[in-house]
Amino acid sequence: xQTSTERVVIVGGGFGGLHAARRLARAPVDVTLxxxxxxxxxxxxxxxxxxxxxxxxxxxxxxxxxLKRQLNARVLLARVVDIDVAGRRVVLADGGLHQGSVxxxxxxVAAGSRHSYFGHxxxxxxxxxxxxxxxxxxxxxxxxxxxxxxxxxxxASDTAAWLSFIVVGAGPTxxxxxxxxxxxxxxxxxxxxxxxxxxxxxxxxxEAGDRVLAAYDPALSERAQRSLERMGVTVLLGSQVVAVDRxxxxxxxxxxxxxxxxxxxxxxxxxxxxxxxxRLAEQTGAEIDRSGRITVEPDLTIRAHSDIFVIGxxxxxxxxxxxxxxxxxxxxMQQGRFVADEIAARRANxxxxxxxxxxxxxxxxxxxxxxxxxRAVAQLPWLKISGPLAWLAWLFVxxxxxxxxxxxxxxxxxWAWAYVTRNRAARLITxxxxxxxxxxxxxxxxxxxxxxxxxxx
Amino acid sequence: xQTSTERVVIVGGGFGGLHAARRLARAPVDVTLxxxxxxxxxxxxxxxxxxxxxxxxxxxxxxxxxLKRQLNARVLLARVVDIDVAGRRVVLADGGLHQGSVxxxxxxVAAGSRHSYFGHxxxxxxxxxxxxxxxxxxxxxxxxxxxxxxxxxxxASDTAAWLSFIVVGAGPTxxxxxxxxxxxxxxxxxxxxxxxxxxxxxxxxxEAGDRVLAAYDPALSERAQRSLERMGVTVLLGSQVVAVDRxxxxxxxxxxxxxxxxxxxxxxxxxxxxxxxxRLAEQTGAEIDRSGRITVEPDLTIRAHSDIFVIGxxxxxxxxxxxxxxxxxxxxMQQGRFVADEIAARRANxxxxxxxxxxxxxxxxxxxxxxxxxRAVAQLPWLKISGPLAWLAWLFVxxxxxxxxxxxxxxxxxWAWAYVTRNRAARLITxxxxxxxxxxxxxxxxxxxxxxxxxxx
Numbered sequence: 001x002q003t004s005t006e007r008v009v010i011v012g013g014g015f016g017g018l019h020a021a022r023r024l025a026r027a028p029v030d031v032t033l034x035x036x037x038x039x040x041x042x043x044x045x046x047x048x049x050x051x052x053x054x055x056x057x058x059x060x061x062x063x064x065x066x067l068k069r070q071l072n073a074r075v076l077l078a079r080v081v082d083i084d085v086a087g088r089r090v091v092l093a094d095g096g097l098h099q100g101s102v103x104x105x106x107x108x109v110a111a112g113s114r115h116s117y118f119g120h121x122x123x124x125x126x127x128x129x130x131x132x133x134x135x136x137x138x139x140x141x142x143x144x145x146x147x148x149x150x151x152x153x154x155x156a157s158d159t160a161a162w163l164s165f166i167v168v169g170a171g172p173t174x175x176x177x178x179x180x181x182x183x184x185x186x187x188x189x190x191x192x193x194x195x196x197x198x199x200x201x202x203x204x205x206x207e208a209g210d211r212v213l214a215a216y217d218p219a220l221s222e223r224a225q226r227s228l229e230r231m232g233v234t235v236l237l238g239s240q241v242v243a244v245d246r247x248x249x250x251x252x253x254x255x256x257x258x259x260x261x262x263x264x265x266x267x268x269x270x271x272x273x274x275x276x277x278x279r280l281a282e283q284t285g286a287e288i289d290r291s292g293r294i295t296v297e298p299d300l301t302i303r304a305h306s307d308i309f310v311i312g313x314x315x316x317x318x319x320x321x322x323x324x325x326x327x328x329x330x331x332x333m334q335q336g337r338f339v340a341d342e343i344a345a346r347r348a349n350x351x352x353x354x355x356x357x358x359x360x361x362x363x364x365x366x367x368x369x370x371x372x373x374x375r376a377v378a379q380l381p382w383l384k385i386s387g388p389l390a391w392l393a394w395l396f397v398x399x400x401x402x403x404x405x406x407x408x409x410x411x412x413x414x415w416a417w418a419y420v421t422r423n424r425a426a427r428l429i430t431x432x433x434x435x436x437x438x439x440x441x442x443x444x445x446x447x448x449x450x451x452x453x454x455x456x457x
Numbered sequence: 458x459q460t461s462t463e464r465v466v467i468v469g470g471g472f473g474g475l476h477a478a479r480r481l482a483r484a485p486v487d488v489t490l491x492x493x494x495x496x497x498x499x500x501x502x503x504x505x506x507x508x509x510x511x512x513x514x515x516x517x518x519x520x521x522x523x524l525k526r527q528l529n530a531r532v533l534l535a536r537v538v539d540i541d542v543a544g545r546r547v548v549l550a551d552g553g554l555h556q557g558s559v560x561x562x563x564x565x566v567a568a569g570s571r572h573s574y575f576g577h578x579x580x581x582x583x584x585x586x587x588x589x590x591x592x593x594x595x596x597x598x599x600x601x602x603x604x605x606x607x608x609x610x611x612x613a614s615d616t617a618a619w620l621s622f623i624v625v626g627a628g629p630t631x632x633x634x635x636x637x638x639x640x641x642x643x644x645x646x647x648x649x650x651x652x653x654x655x656x657x658x659x660x661x662x663x664e665a666g667d668r669v670l671a672a673y674d675p676a677l678s679e680r681a682q683r684s685l686e687r688m689g690v691t692v693l694l695g696s697q698v699v700a701v702d703r704x705x706x707x708x709x710x711x712x713x714x715x716x717x718x719x720x721x722x723x724x725x726x727x728x729x730x731x732x733x734x735x736r737l738a739e740q741t742g743a744e745i746d747r748s749g750r751i752t753v754e755p756d757l758t759i760r761a762h763s764d765i766f767v768i769g770x771x772x773x774x775x776x777x778x779x780x781x782x783x784x785x786x787x788x789x790m791q792q793g794r795f796v797a798d799e800i801a802a803r804r805a806n807x808x809x810x811x812x813x814x815x816x817x818x819x820x821x822x823x824x825x826x827x828x829x830x831x832r833a834v835a836q837l838p839w840l841k842i843s844g845p846l847a848w849l850a851w852l853f854v855x856x857x858x859x860x861x862x863x864x865x866x867x868x869x870x871x872w873a874w875a876y877v878t879r880n881r882a883a884r885l886i887t888x889x890x891x892x893x894x895x896x897x898x899x900x901x902x903x904x905x906x907x908x909x910x911x912x913x914x
Binding site: 037038039052055056057058060061062064065068069074075076077078100133134137144145148151152189191192193194195407409410413414417423425426427428429430431 | 867
């Protein structure tokens with residue numbers, strides 16, 4: 001038994017990890033929060049960065065700033081590559097610059113999830129997903145570049161391919177993203193091009209199941225689909241993606257397959273827990289589900305390992321209805337606070353780790369998703385609404401949940417502005433190769449002349 | 458003689474190119490503005506993005522949005538790789554996706570400049586400069602990562618190397634950037650780390666000349682230097698950089714040389730005009746100066762090529778005092794408007810290109826530079842001031858010059874917030890390899906344990 005201050009190590013600074021760390025502020029423990037990013041990200045608004053409505057800093061806050069005054073907490077910017085269960089330590093590695101490990105007495109694993117391509121990881125480069133700031137700015141670049149390339153292309157079928165957008169997966173992220181793309185094409189960019197009409201863009205939402213927003217009430221799903229269709233989105237249900245390449249996707253519909261040409265395909269079809277879940281399972285014998293989540297006990301520990309908690313998207317935790325809890329921010333936050341209380345209670349009771357009799361229960365206060373400008377669906381415990389009222393509720397809840405006051409003000413100003421003008425100020429093409437791969441080349445002189453006005457004058 | 462609408466092609470959407478394009482709104486010409494970025498950038502505030510005080514979108518506005526209502530203008534997102542003077546066309550090439558050319562009747566070349574390493578281009582990877590949004594977010598990442606690596610390093614001299622920052626060049630950009638770094642170390646990050654004290658960071662400003670802000674009055678230079686020193690910056694004058702590598706720089710001071718260890722070196726020591734200037738000179742016989750600028754006639758054309766104007770950082774244009782005009786935004790803007798008026802006047806007079814008798818004159822309304830929180834120097838035609846009043850003037854002028862109203866509001870809110878709290882909300886480490894190069898590795902298990910509390914308990 002150890003009498004010194006207990007070392008609580010938290011892997012991941014998302015909703016689960018951050019809320020666990022903050023809740024431990026008054027517990028007699030040393031908290032180390034490890035994340036590969038230096039910021040906590042408000043993921044529910046990430047699609048607004050991908051669409052150029054908000055800037056990354058509006059929805060991200062530096063973890064060090066958030067935990068600055070919590071003197072029992074430290075932040076480590078590091079990549080966790082393994083967990084050594086027997087040795088009770090977390091193994092880190094970063095670009096060859098540093099390697100090392102961090103010992104723990106109690107571990108909270110909250111490393112989240114990435115998108116899942118159901119065994120087709122090679123699709124990722126053609127159909128990126130949306131989980132990080134860099135994902136969002138990459139998607140923003142792809143959307144905006146598609147219109148730019150369409151403007152420069154002289155060929156009709158080439159132009160049509162550039163003006164075809166596909167979002168795979170009609171969960172909340174897919175619905176929100178596809179709604180934004182439709183808004184960009186039909187409103188934001190109107191009048192900004194001379195050779196193409198952005199309104200002629202084809203925007204597809206592909207879903208393998210039989211309705212959009214499957215986690216919501218069927219009536220809300222139907223209203224959401226009608227809203228999307230009014231916005232110009234083609235919704236294809238019962239359509240399973242069987243191939244993705246540089247020029248589009250192949251979908252299976254019933255017994256037939258069809259090809260949809262597109263150079264801007266985005267993936268919101270599934271998530272896969274952090275590979276750390278598998279590493280934990282290998283060492284503890286715990287079960288892993290289809291999404292790579294590790295099965296946890298009712299108190300969110302791993303069976304026979306009361307010193308390891310797993311929370312958030314990584315945990316397969318059964319709800320009162322017998323179904324696993326969804327991968328949502330409120331679940332992770334409540335679990336974070338639960339394990340923090342659990343750790344504090346153990347210290348208070350005996351000063352040593354022991355199995356708890358408590359059980360985590362998720363309090364569902366409702367879920368909401370936006371569809372477009374002034375349109376949303378909200379499914380609250382006693383109420384199901386859609387339309388402008390749901391949208392206002394959505395706006396209010398998300399604004400109030402942003403961790404930093406400054407961001408609430410800035411986001412409100414930007415939303416108000418974007419609502420009135422339909423403009424998106426953060427429509428920047430940045431990063432990667434902004435058309436930058438090419439050196440002055442002699443053969444360029446032999447190539448075609450793309451100035452349309454030459455012929456028309 | 459051509460009777461159809463004259464085709465004016467503008468290379469570059471910076472201050473010169475954008476102002477030329479807008480000024481041509483009512484002229485009977487077709488305007489094509491070509492830029493490799495999709496946004497106009499307010500470069501004078503770029504250092505605020507590098508320091509995490511502002512977001513990229515606060516100081517950048519999509520060019521298409523800015524020229525949307527100007528129906529005689531179109532925007533092309535493309536990289537100009539050459540200008541074919543004899544064939545009167547601009548040659549484009551982009552990542553293998555597109556190649557082509559654009560014909561012109563009149564050409565305005567406003568492609569700006571990049572940093573110059575005086576023949577040592579290999580220094581760039583160790584000492585990046587600040588010209589684009591991507592430069593700024595890369596510098597932001599380097600500054601913030603240095604503190605993170607220092608926090609994780611257990612070795613005293615390694616920590617000291619990470620906490621050493623160097624800015625080379627004491628012009629306005631260098632002075633502004635070094636002031637921001639000092640603020641970050643001494644105020645913004647205070648209390649956020651547990652193993653290091655950010656206030657112990659060494660911040661150096663290296664200048665080959667004998668004073669900072671050499672373009673200003675010597676009295677203002679002295680006040681600026683004193684301000685910087687009070688902020689904790691070590692100013693080294695008469696110090697010429699002779700080597701730069703991964704671990705620091707070598708400077709020559711008088712007859713001796715000394716080494717300063719640093720892993721965060723930033724370059725603000727000189728600029729070099731776009732290589733298009735050299736291509737133009739080769740074909741027209743015009744002269745190129747030491748900074749790669751092309752010598753222009755009093756009307757900003759190239760001698761014997763009245764159809765080609767060169768403006769902004771690319772143009773060597775002599776002022777009334779016989780010295781070349783400085784590479785400043787107001788010079789480029791005035792030149793942009795001048796050439797637009799010139800082009801419109803030619804059309805009005807004769808409907809064909811002919812040499813002009815007009816001469817460009819720069820109206821110097823003053824220059825200003827900030828040093829830190831509430832500190833600035835301003836050199837106006839009849840007045841030289843420093844201190845809080847100069848800072849307020851600086852703030853007002855820069856705020857009012859931002860092209861989009863939304864950005865004025867957002868930037869004002871963020872400045873006010875940052876001023877009161879000394880916080881910088883946009884302190885995000887994004888892009889490139891956020892510690893991401895490493896896969897789970899067996900040898901990681903053999904490496905050192907970096908958790909300090911293990912020993913101290």
